[in-house]
Every structure is written in structure tokens, then in C-alpha cells.
Amino acid sequence: MPSPLNIREDRLLAELAHLATISAHPAPAVTRVLFSPEDLAARAWLVSLASHAGLATRFDAVGNLFITLEGSDPSLPPVATGSHTDAIPNAGAYDGTVGVLGGLEALRSIREAGLTPRRSIELIMFTAEEPTRFGLGCLGSRMLAGALSPEKARALRDPDGRSLEDLRPADCPGDLEEVRLAEGCYHAFVELHIEQGPQLDTAGLDIGLVTHIAAPAAFRLYFTGTGGHAGAVLMKDRHDAFLAAAETALAVERAAIESPSPDTVGTTGVIRISPSAINSIPCEAMMEIDFRDTDLAARDQALARIREDAAAACARRGVSLDWSCINSDPPAVCAKDLLDIAARHADSLGCSRIPMISRAYHDSLFMARLCPTAMLFIPCLNGWSHRPDEYSRPEAITRGTAVLARTLFDLSA
Numbered sequence: 001m002p003s004p005l006n007i008r009e010d011r012l013l014a015e016l017a018h019l020a021t022i023s024a025h026p027a028p029a030v031t032r033v034l035f036s037p038e039d040l041a042a043r044a045w046l047v048s049l050a051s052h053a054g055l056a057t058r059f060d061a062v063g064n065l066f067i068t069l070e071g072s073d074p075s076l077p078p079v080a081t082g083s084h085t086d087a088i089p090n091a092g093a094y095d096g097t098v099g100v101l102g103g104l105e106a107l108r109s110i111r112e113a114g115l116t117p118r119r120s121i122e123l124i125m126f127t128a129e130e131p132t133r134f135g136l137g138c139l140g141s142r143m144l145a146g147a148l149s150p151e152k153a154r155a156l157r158d159p160d161g162r163s164l165e166d167l168r169p170a171d172c173p174g175d176l177e178e179v180r181l182a183e184g185c186y187h188a189f190v191e192l193h194i195e196q197g198p199q200l201d202t203a204g205l206d207i208g209l210v211t212h213i214a215a216p217a218a219f220r221l222y223f224t225g226t227g228g229h230a231g232a233v234l235m236k237d238r239h240d241a242f243l244a245a246a247e248t249a250l251a252v253e254r255a256a257i258e259s260p261s262p263d264t265v266g267t268t269g270v271i272r273i274s275p276s277a278i279n280s281i282p283c284e285a286m287m288e289i290d291f292r293d294t295d296l297a298a299r300d301q302a303l304a305r306i307r308e309d310a311a312a313a314c315a316r317r318g319v320s321l322d323w324s325c326i327n328s329d330p331p332a333v334c335a336k337d338l339l340d341i342a343a344r345h346a347d348s349l350g351c352s353r354i355p356m357i358s359r360a361y362h363d364s365l366f367m368a369r370l371c372p373t374a375m376l377f378i379p380c381l382n383g384w385s386h387r388p389d390e391y392s393r394p395e396a397i398t399r400g401t402a403v404l405a406r407t408l409f410d411l412s413a
């Protein structure tokens, strides 16, 4: 390994702080939804940073941004790194951005050390890792991996009925058919990310070497009852759509708690009722469920139980239910040889480390379908994430970036 690749902490922290200001909500909240003015501004700013660093940039048709440090042998599949800069409403400054700006800093540290990697090293800012715009997470990496067809991508609609074609900017040229990459297109992919859980912070550890990424599933449920006057309809005559949904939300919680797997988690994050008037019995309810586990069988067994409980609640209440799947993905297993290389560099930098699983999903979940993939976690305060007080210490970010830089350069040799 060449003389230490110099990570410019001041530059990296200043860029993370600036990116956090590009938000639809005032600090400390960060909101940057796909193809919103804030998202477009963040993309343009990132392109300017990369260009200023002498790195090539290009967007694909779904808006994935590729920033390339050219290698000496362009015939070889590149090494890749990356993450996302989109942010759910009222989120924090570090989810995804550490992997994008840390990745950029890693590429600059190699270039500024006067080194030319044999394999090119590509930083990818993935489009829409968060599901906020279209209800589907990892839109960009799904399409790269062929896990979402161009037809299905075209059929996506946001809450205002707008499509991907309506929203994608002019600098995302080409057809969606050109987005998919071939297996083996990359030699390896490594993503740096905050843990979004308390394990590293609580234990005072520096680096998490992610061995598995949990299998996310999401569903949209429409409940239809009969509604009516809140005063005139007696309780025995009601078919309350919201209460059927409420029973289902409790069934989600129960199935996750009673699952034999400790990693089963279930959340009802969205509920909308209609007509939503204080003196009118809800005739319709829409809810969205997020359900995950690293163990696919345990997840799907718990989901089957929820479906049974929901059907029973609807039968008792005379409410109909339409259950649609948004996504149901398998877990990913990270590449042990990549993790071993990262472990070696963590050790050489005096970083404490631990193997762990990722309960959050990431673009690595789909990159693992294209090439050997690994994730590096750094601690975030109390494990807080997806909230404005999300925080990762400067030394944690710098250490993680230094391990990433060395790992990428090692893999590019």
C-alpha cells in the first residue's frame, strides 16, 4: 500500500455540511426527494465537485450518476463504490451522503497522491435509494441490476400522479432500456454508510464489516368499508375500514415480535383514511407496511400470518381488502474476500472492527447481484437515523473514508 492516502477531513466535513443545506426543510432537518429542486441542486453540485477534481461524470437514463477515476487499463472491469444523496422527509445529514462524499474523497486522495489505479474506480450516486417519491426504494440500483424492468419503472407514479418520464431531467439522457448493467460489469463494489443502528456507537467500535443485508418487503393495503354518519350508525351496523386497518397494523407488530427470528421487524409507516372527517365513519383506509428480516423464510412465514390475521379482521368487520406488493426482495450476502481486505486495512489504520448485519437496506442489496459486494459501517450517535439529529463524529467519518480509500485502491490493483 502506497504512502498513506491523505483524507482531507476539513474538505470532507465542509462538503457534508454544505450538502445538508440543500434541503426542502430548514436545518437540522434534511429533505431531498428524487428529482425535487433540492435533489437536482445536489446533483448539479456533486457534478461540479467531481469536475473540479478532474473526474469524468455521466448520468444514465434513470439518473444514476457515475464519477470515474480513470485507471491505466480501461479494458478491466472497474472497482466501484457509492451510495445515495436523496433523503426522506425530515431526515438527517449523513444517511447515504457519507458514502457518496466519502467515496469522492477516497477517489481524490488516490489522485492527489499521484497514483493511477490499474482498474478504473467508479463512484456511483444512485437514484432514489429512498422510496419517498415512487414508494419503491433503490430505484436506481434495482434498474442497474435488472431487478426492475423499464416497463415497470415507466408505470411508477408519485402521489401527484407524475411518472419517471415526467420528472427525469434533461441531463439523464437515453432510454431506460440502457440502464441495466451486465453481471461482472464491476470487479467489486464497496459501500460506506452509517450503521443506522446503535451497535457500533454503544460498543465504541470504529468499523462494521457487513456480512448480510436484510431482505426488505413492502406492501400497500386498501381497506373498503361502508362509512356513514358517526351519530346515526349503531356500532353493530358498522363496517369501519380504519379499524380493520388498525387491527392489521397490530397484527404486523405481533407477527414481528412473535417471530422465531430476532431480526424480524415490521412497521406500518403510512396510513390514510377517507373521508377523514370527525363525524364520519372511515369508508376507506390505505396503509403501507415495511417488513424485513435477514432470514427470508422467517420473514415470509410472518407475512403469511399477517395476511391471515388481516383477512380474519376484515371478515369480522365486513370490510374488503386489496393487498398489493410494492417489493419483496431476498437478502444479500456480502463477499468475504472483500471484507477480509477491508478488515486488513482497518487493522493497519488501528481501527476496531466487528462483523455485523445490516437491518437497513442499501443499494448494495442490488449491487450484490452484479458483482462481489461489501459494506463498511461507521457509528452514528445512539444509532439515530432518518431524523434531524442523526450524527456521525468527524473522526468516525474520516476513519471510514480512509479504510474505504485503501480498500478501493487495493482492489483496483
Ligand code: HGY
Residues within 6 Å of the ligand: 129, 130, 131, 137, 359, 360, 361, 362
Ligand atoms: O429503509 C431503509 O432501510 C433505507 O434507509 N432506505
Ligand code: MN
Residues within 6 Å of the ligand: 095, 130, 386
Ligand atoms: Mn435511509
Ligand code: MN
Residues within 6 Å of the ligand: 084, 095, 096, 129, 193, 362
Ligand atoms: Mn441510506
